[in-house]
Amino acid sequence: MKNKIGLIVNPVAGMGGSVGLKGTDGEMYKKALKLGAKPVTPKRTMILLSHINNKDKITLFVAPGKMGEEYVKDFDIQFTAIGMVGKEVSAEDTKKISSEMVKKGIELLIFVGGDGTARDVYDAINSKVPVVGVPAGVKIFSSVFAVSASAAAEMVDAFLEGTDVTEQEVLDIDEDAFRKDRLASRLYGYLIVPNVESFLQPGKEASSTSRASVDSKEEIAAYIVEQMAQETLYLLGPGTTLKAIADEMGLQKTLLGIDAVFAGKLVGKDTNEKGILNLLKIYEKRKIIVTPIGGNGFIFGRGSKQFSPEVIKQVGRKNIMVVGTKDKVNILDCLRVDTGDFEVDRFLCGYMEVTVGYKEGMMVKVKC
């Protein structure tokens, strides 16, 4: 008897990332398309399917077309397509098909998408069956997701081998506020996931606003600015630590976007992938400065997809600087990357120095 597993792919998830739209909820994906965004989920889905070891033990119930069926065909997995969708897919399709799959008796639902997709799945199935979230969105702040598509496959295998399950948070991120440079999130609900801590992405933790943390950011900023070279382009990622660096330079930085600085002046504000690649054509010496996301340690692949694999390749590993307060870095297991490009992820792995204070660094392992 094979295990019945559902698979739903949100084909527009993650498309807002590289074009700097910070999400594709609602109609925003159309704007992303106009800006030249390319689908993110096909590659993630293929990685997921290729990494599942127990293919012979499962029968998949998949959403039609680009919501799942299209990708499964290439693998030796028994499957049945469920439901119908139009040319343009919507959140309602995810909800409707998830419910139908539960009625068909699936034991586990795999969904490929972002925080919005997780909310749609929660609306439809609540805690009726466990889920595995394959990260493909722009932000991924909910803790129901695996750390990567290949880790999601390992979670599926663990579930098939009988691991227990645990509740994890689904967050509601206000994308309009996010685009206006403000992070507003609330707890939306809980989904049940296989309890494999090492593959499960911890949720984002809020930035500390304690006096010690603020002082620490100022100390880091002072040291980084002191080290900055006039003839180098600096691409500053999102986050309050990076904002502290811009503040130290007397510059107005977008909190959640990527800004570019050269010779003490802003030369790019809230820049998308295309904008960054254009800047890289102009400036020969360049560095990326990023801070890990509190709680889960991602430096690339979550919330800053404008730093695409191509951008990272062009800048080079040795020109990536990581900054973070000790209270943030100390509680991380490791730093993480999930750029969507296996080769880039691999070359980012290994130890990286995180500047945690004035003349003070911590060497932390990057994992993918």
Added chain:
Amino acid sequence: MNEMPYLPPQEIIEAGRKGLLNLNRYTNPEDIERLRELLADYSGVHKGHIMLGPGSDLLLREAIQTCSKGRKVIMVSPSFFPTVQTAKQFATKLISIRLSPPEFDLDLNFLIDELKEPCLVIIDNPNNPTGKILLDRHAVEAIIKNKDVLLLIDEAYYEFSGATFADMVQNSPNLVITRTMDKGFSLAGARVGYVIAGKVFLEAFSSFYAFLPQSSLHAAIEALKNPDYMRRNIHQVIEERKRVMRILDKLDVQLFPSRTNFFLARTKIPDIARKLRDIGILISDLSNQLPSGFIRVSIGTREENDIFIDGYKKIREAYV
């Protein structure tokens, strides 16, 4: 604070008391030399390599202050070093190598790669708070063969771990070991620390001279004359550590092997350190040093350990 929970024998307390009879006098240099001889004998090194100080933390601070100038200082994180600020003040740069859970291994190859400029490497072995042995002989040899590198190993828990590199000091000018009689010898109140120093460190320390209080000096001498009590106490603490860990293992606590008188544990019960404190039990809360749920538990007397276990069980029952 990881003290030994048992008092030293009466003759050591008496020796300390006798020291107080000369409270109006500075320490007799002959007594200092006698303690150095006994420590050299105990450590298996020549007396010339031994230097004394009132507590190994003061010696550590002195070593860092003296040897970090113009050097990069490399440490591990997490670690017990209240002297980080000293290193930050004098070092060219301070780098900590993160020991990642659950293994908490030190990546030797990575560390060696970092030794391309003058460095002071400081490693506590066993590590506090993980209780793990980070270095072996091969690792120490690989580090100290770089002549521009100074290696400081803190062996505060040597009596528990049995792991030492003291015998390497004679032929390794750039190696220094800090130790204390606070823990294994039940003399935390006496504050007797010492270094076993290689030539480079002996020269750097040449102007350092710390008097020990009369009572500490005499208690330490008496303790070293017959250290069997220390070995019995160590054995008892290790047996208690094993017993407590066996019980916690059945209570869904993730445990990490220890070579010290404490152990590292991870629990799913949120805010456990505060909950234990509320019922009068003190453990070390590591929530600002490691991912959530990590605590460090020091081994006390059997009665104290039972109070901890009962307290933990009650909190767990309320949580589950």
